[in-house]
Amino acid sequence: MTAGTLTPQVPARPRHRRVRNPGLGADRVFRAHSGLVFLFLYVPIGLVVLFSFTAGEHAGEMRGLSLRWYGEAFTNQFVTRALSSSLQVGLLTAVLSTTFGTIAALALQRVRPRLRAAYDTLTYIAIVIPGIVIGIASLVFFVNVFGFLNPLLAGAWPSVLGEAPKLAPGLQTIVGAHTVFAMALVIVLIRARLAGMDRTLGEASADLFATPWRTFRQITLPQLSPAILAGFLLSFTFSFDEYVITSFVKGNVTTLPIYVFSSIRRPPVKPDINAIATVILAFTLLMLLSGWLIYRRGARRAGASPVAPDATVDV
């Protein structure tokens, strides 16, 4: 077959007409569709923010503008206590999972493939299993462990020290259960970064007689820091907002999501919930945006350094 036999089969004129006009039309359709999707994504959130500024008595309406409900929400002791619990839980979870996840990801680079595969499977299970199952399983675990340990503790406790402490669910159990998922998340992030990193730099550093610790501090850590920061922020955001697992292992502690959930289950909902929700939104957005900006700057710098032109010129 030659090109000559093909050409006549292409209907030149109708093709042009078909492509150009509907082309513009299609562009408009796609644009309109995308606009609608963005409205769908943002209008509900926007309404919550808008309604938080109402001066009226009900959550679902707009009567005048005021900051009244912010005042009511954040002078309410239950809210401030819940906020402080949530901040503690989020911060502790983020610190633990970022530290443990990062060192584990580094160690996993150097273990036998089979062992690494075992850890990868556990990481994958931790991420994929629904929170509701993790919550129930953790509850059953803590109830059994505390039921077993408390009598032992009471028996072994020297009476001089007064009454034996009783292990019970609370902040520690929330942090413990959150850290499973958050740590798995950090491990995935750090391992992805490590896989994309230039290994020759580390090898060069070792060849130049740097100690492993120095190589780590001067070569690996700077390249890794954006991913570590991203892991920290994502774990914090996850933990700060987590409801399902928390509801099982919280004991007497009330976190902010627990407070919000129980309030919206008991109508009528007051506008202070909108104010709390707006503060949660603003807070998480701020964290994510700053994290993203730092990550992008760090990634660009890390990506640029191996091929930095001045370095090659200097050599």
Place this chain on the structure above:
Amino acid sequence: MEDSEGRSKTANGRGSGLVTALLLVPTTAWYLFLLVVPLGILIVFSLGTRTDVGGYSPGLTLQNYADLPTRWPAFQNTLTLALIGTILCALVAYPLAYYLATRAGQKRTVLLILVILPFWTSFLVRTYAWLQILGANGIPSLLQTLGVEPRPVFLNTHAAVLLGIVYNYLPLMVFPLYVSLERLDKRLIEASKDLGANRLRTFFQVTLPLTAPGLVSGALLVFIPMMGEYIIPSILGGGKIYFVGNALVDLYLQSRNWPLGSAAAIGLIALVVLTATVYLRLTRVSSQRDVSLL
């Protein structure tokens, strides 16, 4: 020289082996005590029997798994709504991803971030927003003032839960679709048009098959969390629309039938892990195919 270097290397190796082991201690402890052991307890419980006052008494029976069909409505509900939700997500996300990948130009990075941003903001707040919108003072009262009688009820319906899961998980669908559409070789579409195929035919015979891996990834990425959903059916379904998650909570906390609850939990895990494994296999296969195409 050689000798000393060899010796220092082995010493170094032994030392770093110890360091490696130490670095893995916290993660090992966490995975062991807060993941493996609790899941192990669930398995043991699922083989036991219920005492008269609830809870668990040791046993070795498969009766709880045989009783699982009594909870079939929850499983059926979950699978149906998650499936419809996934299809809706795909229908909404595909044109958006197409627009972002081919027509958005410079704005695409910003728009992509705007797509994923809601996903990382508070899940509870997003679901609460729909509670207000669909609740009696929201759209229903708006429709009533426009003359719709009687005032329609949206909350506590299947549709409300469906809307909630599509809203919450849509961003997860957009990303894999965007990546596969972005990678798509535009010359193939031109070629199809040059050969006389119209837009529709080009889409179904060229674009869709070539972006199928992205579509499958996105579908599984939203289907998996939808199956384990608990908050959305509780808030927007008002306890009337049952997901497996809601059935689990009922079995554990209300009827205190821990063995049957554990069996249901294992059933849910099996569903999720099965789907996720299919996902991993498919993405691995498709990335290999990508490489071979290059």
